[in-house]
Each structure stands twice: as C-alpha cells, then as structure tokens.
Amino acid sequence: MRKFRSIGFTYAVAVLLCLTGPSAVTGLQSAIAQTATAESSEVQPGSEAVYAEPQTLIGQAIKASMPPNVPQGLERYYGQRAFAPIWFDESGLRENAHLAIAAMAEANDHALNPSNYGPLRLVQLSETAQSPEEWAQFDLELSLQFLRYATHLSSGRVQPNKINKALNLFPNRPAPEMLFENAELSTDFSAFLEGLAPRSDNYARLKRRLAQYRAKAAEGGFTIVPEGEVLKPDMPDPRIAVLRERLIEEDVPGAADHTGDAYDGTLVEAVKVFQEYHGLETDGVIGKNTLARLNMPIEEKLIQMELNMERRRWMRDNLGDFYVFVNLADQNLKVVRNGKTIHTTRVVVGKPYHATPVFSDQMEYVEINPYWNVPYSIATKEYLPKLKGNPSALSSQNIRIFQDGNEIAATQIAWNSYSGKNFPFRLRQDPGKRNALGRIKFMFPNEFNIYIHDTPSKSLFARSERAFSHGCIRVSDPFALADVLLEHLNPAPGQWEQIRDSGDRKVIKPKVPIEVHLTYLTAWMNKDGSTHFRKDIYGRDEVLLKALRTAMTENL
Template identity: 55%
Template sequence: MSPIASETRFRPGVFARLARAGTALAMTALLTSAATPARTQSTLPVESTSIVVGEAHLPTDPLAMAIARELSVNTTVMLDAAINAGSEDELELGIQGFYQGRVFQPLWVSEQGLNPHGEMLLAAFERAGEHALDPQDYAPDRLRDLAGAARDTAALAELEVAISNTFVIYANHLTAGRVKPNEVNRSLNLFPKAPDPSVVLEYVESSEDFATAIDGLSPNTPNYARLKTALADYRAKEAAGGFTPVPEGETLKPGMTDARLDTLRQRLAEQDLFSPGSHSGAVYDGALVEAVKLFQERHGLEVDGIIGKATLAEINVPISTRIGQMELNMERRRWMPDDLGARYVFVNLADQNLKVVEDDKTVHTTRVVVGKPFHATPVFSDEMTYAEVNPYWTVPYSIATTEYLPMLQRDPGALQGKNIRVFSGNREIDPWSVAWSSYSRASFPFTLRQDPGEGNALGRIKFMFPNKFNIYIHDTPSKSLFSRAQRSFSHGCIRAEAPFDLGEALLGPDGWTKAKLETVRDSGERRVIKLSKPLPVHLTYLTAWVNKDGSVHFRADIYERDKVLAKAIAQLRPANL
C-alpha cells in the first residue's frame, strides 16, 4: 500500500496546529506514563497541601485535585467506541497527558458548572446529525443531566472527564469515521486514523474561535461541505412531505399523452429539477422531457427522456432512501484524506467515470468500465508511474485456468487466433506438445501471454500504478460497452473510453500529445513511457455526491457496499457514558 493510502488523515491548516501541539504533549505523556502506569489510582489525601501523581505536582485547588482523582479511575468510560484511533491505553494516556500538561485545570467546566466551551460542545453533540452522525452516540442528555446535578467538585470533575471522553469519540468519528472500512469490507483498502486525543484537546483549547475549531474537525473539503448542505435540504424536503410517487403505467415517450403528468411535474419540482409553470397540459414534451433527462443524468440512467421501468423505479425511490445514501457517503468522505494531491486521477467506481484533476479543476473526464460484481474493483489509492503503448497482456491465472484451460483441453490450437502464446518460464511452448487434459486449475504451470495488436485485451495502451491487486487502467477492443449507462463488465481492471485522449491528459506534462502517442501505437512497437513525477490515483466508491453547481447525484449500489456499510453502522452499539 502506498503512503497515499496509509498515511494518517490530517486536516490542512487545522491539524497542522494539532501536530505541533501534539509534539510537546506527547513528550509530557511519555514522561509521565513512565513514572505512573496507566490505570494506576493515585493517592489524593484531602489534608495535603500538594499532591503527587508520578512526578507531576498538582496545585491545591479542589477542582483540579478532583479532576486528577477522576482521571485516575475513570478515563476509559466509552473509549472503546473510538473506532479509528489507537488502543484504549493510548487513548487513556492521551487524555491524561493533556490534563497533566495543563496541571489538571478544567477545560469544559468551572466551579459554577458548564463554562461557555462546555455549552458549545454539548450543543455540537446535539447537532451531530448535521454530519450524519447519531447524536445519541454522544449522550448529550446524560451530560446535561450531569451538568444540572453538579453541585460539588467531585460532580464537576466527573462532568469534566465525561465530556472529554465523549469529545474524543466525537472527534474520532468526525475525522476518521465510525467504522474501520477494511473490517467492514475487505475490498475497501482504506485505513483512516484519527489524531491523538491530547492533540485534539490541545487544539480546541488553544483555538481563538472555539465553535469554528469544533466544526473544523470534519473533512475540510468542498465535497463534504456540499453534501452536508444537501443532506440538510433533503431532510427539510422530507419534513415537508417528501417525494410524491408517480403511478405505474405504460412506458412514457416524448409526444405521448398521459394522465400522470401533473404528478410527474410535482415530483420533479420537489427535487428542484422542474420549474412550475414551464410546462402544462397532457402531452409529454418540451420542458418536462428536459427535466426527466436531467433526472436521468443525475441518477446514472440512459439519458433519453423515456420513462420506462428503470427510470420510474428511480423516480419512486423514497426520499428517506436518498437521505440514507447521503449519510453513508458522508461517512466515506471522512475516510478519505482532504488532500488528494495537486494533480491526481479520481475514479468513482459507482459512477463508472474517471476524471483528471489539476489544482482542484477537472481537466479531463472519460467513461470507464469497472469490475463485475463478482470481480468488484477494490477501493484504494496508489501512484501511477508509467504507461505502456502496444502492451503485452499476461493473462491472469484465474482467467487462464477457468476460461482458457478448458478451451485448450478441447483444442490445443484454440488460442492461436487470439495471438495468445504459451510459456514455461521464459521459454515458449508449442501448445500442441502439451497434454492439457492432465492439468487442472490447481496444477497449471504455464503462463499465457497475448501479443500486442488490435485484438489485445488491453487494447493499445495501459496506465500502470503498480499495486498488490494488479489493477490498472487500459484501452479495450470492446468499445460498445461504453454506450451503456451501467458499465460493470470487467474482471476488475478499469477500461477507459478514448484512452489516447486520456494519455495526453496524463502524460502531457512530460511532453506527450495524443498525436505523438498514436504515432507510437501505429508503429506496432511496444513502448514504456515513465512519468517524471508519480501521479496519485484514487479508486473510490461514492453513490451520492454534489457537484460544484449544486446538482445532487445518486448512483446504483452496484457492489452492494451501501448495504454492507449501513448494516455495519446499524450494528454499532450506542455509546454508554
């Protein structure tokens, strides 16, 4: 796995400060933990004028003493909910390190009860739904009950520590998500990690604008912000009545008359796709057809204006389902790093589209074919390092043994017409000299390799970002599949439409134009072209997103990853403070 995929996710600007603050605090925690093992209760005699915890000296003010006592016995109340953080001991030390570094002074309370920071944080817990999180996971009602009952230093200390514990979980969920992607689904090779608790606590404590600091824990990207805004809008639409279902009926084509058009106009207006008054009557034409085409485009359907079964089914998806899609994809956005690179390739497998991005602007897009559900393309990030014109195709072992071995057993010359040759090591083998019937899927010692040419399964160019999954982007001789709305037909690799246009977009900085690449192609010679600078490639799976123009898009869950993620989140146990 490349550093792009495995590095800890930090917010630009926001977590730069966190990292600086964390250096000193981590040293404090390390020194203190060496003197005082985790979970060791400290002796805090009331009559003492100073209290020693390891080598850390506490002042005599009662609230700080009570916080130290509370931390010694109650620092891991709910830390098992910190899914993408360190171990429970590391979390405990992080919280203790923060308080030891500030000599156990409170952050959220004063002797009078909740301070303004504490009030703002509890309000943030109560509004967690804005981020598609469950407010009850942070038990704001219980914390408010504790605040209301806090009449002495012991109760205030309990409240202080409970809020800090809860905040660590909240920050963990906002920065890195509620579940571990790779444990939910092995095809999701993402490993987000939240920052150390002491770093987060120091960050908010030292921030000049506390409310902004809390909100800044979430992904600092326009994509996340737009989806958050759209989620609020769709929830408001749901509260206003949701989407009106359109009755079943015959396939509706432009020019036909239909009694359902009033309902259809209402339904599309509810999704802001149709302007009331721009169309009337019983004839399906004009602005109403254009609104349906817009709906089809934003839902990954054939854009033909015809309302058949597929389009009607999407129209009648309840708004609650769409809200659920948005919530799941906000979780996915929390798994992703904010900084994808100044220049990168972004493939959305659910959308079956690829884009090349430079300085936050999309400079090239193309349709792609992705893996069949049985050969689902994994989610991961890596770096493109070279392209190959007129490539060989080394047939994957699974394809060689499941598809081609039976053909060779029936006819040893079956692959010659496909320009596929047989090798044993580096030595070419005459297929007629092999007793193919004596080999099986479990005992196949040969390599099958297809020569470059028009019929090559990889087409005439491939783009390599070497990875353990053997996934890459390539041309294909099967061009007809790109005209389909749903394009999941490969064995896992990504087939690109107009690959030499893509080649110019990817290799242009190194002086390669489309014409220059096609000249190499036409020569028939195999040519490896190295990129002067590795190019980040991100394979993602997003079934809901919002474009810069504010348009909300949804896609079918072709790999049922929404279903798996929704189940994993539903099985999370509510936090038990």
C-alpha cells in the same frame, strides 16, 4: 462542594429532542432534530457558581477515576496538566464545555447519531454533581465523548477496511494529545469544532443538500407519479401535470418551463436530465427503471446521502493538484487539475463477482502496445478448461505459454495433468488489436493488480451500467486520456497514436505526480447544484448501513 449552576432547562430539552430525533442512518424526517438545533443555539455559556474545593482534590479524583481502557493519549494529556480538569475551573463550566456538548447534540446535521455521545447524560451529570469524584466523572466522560465525536466527525464512525476488505482506506484518526491541545489553544472554539469535519467542498455540498432533503421529507416527501404505460416523447398522458410537479420538486432544470398535457419539449429534456442525475439511459423514455427512480422514497435518498457523508469522512480533504478520480458506482472517470475537472470519460468496472476495490495510488507509467500477462485466476479458471479441450484454443488470440521464462508450444503440454493447484505456466498475450488491454494501459502498480486500460470491446461503453470486467478499469477513448495526462511532456499532435500504429511497445513515465483515486460514491452534489444518485452495484451501501447500525447500538 457547591454544585455548578444548571446548564439550563432549555438546553437539556434541546439535547433530549436531538436524541429522540432521526439517527444518522435511519433517513427519517428531521423536524425534531432541527427544532433541537435551534433551541440549543440559545444556550449561554458560563456559570454563576464557583467551584469551592481546591483544584488538587479534583485532580486527585480524576487521576483515581481514570478508566482502565482510556486511550493512552488522553491519559498522557491529563498527566501533563497534573490531572487538572479540562472542562471547568473555579468559575464553573468553561464555554468550551457548553459548545462541545451543543455540537454533539447537533451531530445529526453531519449524519452522525447524537446518542453515541451522550449529551443528555452529560447535562444530567453537570446538574447533579456535588463531590470531587462526581465532578471528575463529568470531566472524564466529557473528554471521552468529545474524543469519540471528533474521531467520528473527522475520520468516520467505522473503519472502512474492517467492514469490507475491498475498501483499502485507512483514514487518519485524531491523536488525543494533539486534539485536546489544539482545542485548548484555539482562540475560537466554535471554529475549531467546525474544522473537525472534512474541509472539502464535496462534503459541505452534500451536508447542505441532506438538510434540504430532510426538510422536504418533513413536508411529506416527493409526489408519486402513478403507474401507467411507457411514456415516450410527444405522447399525451393524464400524468403530465404530476410528472412536471415531481421534477420541479427536485429542482430539475426545464421542468417549470413546460405547459400543456403532452409529453414534449422542455419536459422531455427535464426527464433526460433526471435520468442523467440517476445514472439511467438518457433517452427521455419513462419506462420501468425511470418510474422507479421517480418514485424512490425520499427516505432511501436520505440514507444514501448519509452513507456517502461517512465515505467522504474517509477521504483526504486534498486529493492532490493533479489526479484521476474514478467513481466505481458511477462508472465514470475524471481528471482534475488544481481543483478543476479538465477531462471526463466513461469506464467499465469490475463485475459484482469481481468488484473493483477502493484505494489510492500514484501513476508510474503509461504503456503503449502492452503485453497482457494473464492473471493466474483467469488462466486457471477460464483458459485451462479450453486448453484441456483444445490445446490450440488460444492461438487465435495470440496468447503464448511460458514456463520458467521459456516459451513452450501449447500442443506439447498435457493440459489434463494440471489444475488450479499445480499450474506452473504463465500466459501472455502479444500486443495488437485483439489484446485484452487494447493498445494502451495506465499503470499505478498495486497489490490488487488493478490498472486502467484500453479494450477492444468498445460497445459496452454505450450502456448505462458498465460493470463487466474482471476488476480492472477499461476506459473509453484512452488516447484522449493519454493526451491529458501526458500533456506536460509536450507531445507532437498524434504522437501516441503514431506509436500505437507502429506496433512498437513503448513505456512513457510522467514527469509530474499523478494521483489515482478509485472511489465508491452512490450520492453526491455537484458544483452546479445537481444532486446525483447511483445504483449500489456492489452492495456496499447495505454493508455500510449494517455496520453503522451496529455501531449505533454498541455506542462506538
């Protein structure tokens, strides 16, 4: 058999450069990979050689070479085409083959690792193949690598629930038969390749910002602000010029408008914006935490952005027409209608020991003046020891005791006879100002017993870090949230507050679908161009980074 013409020395070099450039999770400088991207774009598709053997010989070789662990859908797709090659014909390599290998070589643009897809090996196979068996090997390997690449790009390199049981996300992975059929039927294969990535503005913005930060890293990163005393507004300081330059480098509004050597005016306001971007107290004071964020290595920010691009691949492109979006790392809630944010508020989320899980559900009802059915774990671990010491310990909190549906006086129970292993009681707190759920809760029943609710502990909302609950989400100004979520019911002004003040328990069911998405994002870019980073309060960045590095070495 005559060998196809080489894919091209320039292209092979481009692939090699990509493979030796930054990986998807190292956060290192990307100059080499960017050079590779530019060079690989020069590749011209097509081949001048013809493939001399009958198609049937190649088909027989592909069928005989089919690996035992090949995905069934891919094997069926080959079978439907009588095992004819997918990526070449009598005229040589198809354009789709060139474009697919080029896309895999440039996977770093999407924070994926090009070496996971072996583009250089595919180039080498196409260079050296002579026999039908060798060409069959090339076609099969390109199909397998393309399937892997498409899966990683569309739904993530790792399956979230397998690396962390608190991540109850199960992204749809592409079905091989449909993927290859759509690829072959596409009239614009380049557009088809671009469409494999998440089609959300959030993903596109973060991808764009990642490229910009990589370019900045290649230039040496951000300026370091020297250590010194705590810097407060109106103080003179020799570091002012350096501070101003550091904020300008990250495009913080107002920094470039400042002049002079005093920490005042627009520079203080710029620092407050920077603090907001990083989830800090927006007091304008440059203390230990703010200075640490100013001097956070750009490589760490690259890692955060890369990890959160992976998280975006786990999420649906369309989160719904009307939904509640809670970012646990940010400890904020927003309500979105038709793509526009119409309400934002602070929330308190679970302590690291009681980390709130990630999942999506649909709101079913809102309850005003709710009972609080004390969770079993809280009843046995927190309240039972108190009851053993004093059977009346919970009476001041209006918590009553039930067994088999019947109320029992706490003083009639021999509490020392019970433990977490044989606790037959149900504890319920009556509605009221001291109720742990406050005066209203928003229910989307789920297996984790997580919901959004009011709280009598209002002071916690003033803190910059708000991880204090047992897992549920406490919301600031919950009746303002009710007004937004139940607006379609056309309530009279103050209607929900009137029910609250009456003390009556009331359940209201929304008449329109309201989706609820509990997420965990530590880096994102807003529509206004601001880039945000958050502390990894649950250590989930570390877990994901380790999983991605393992996947990289295992070439998954």
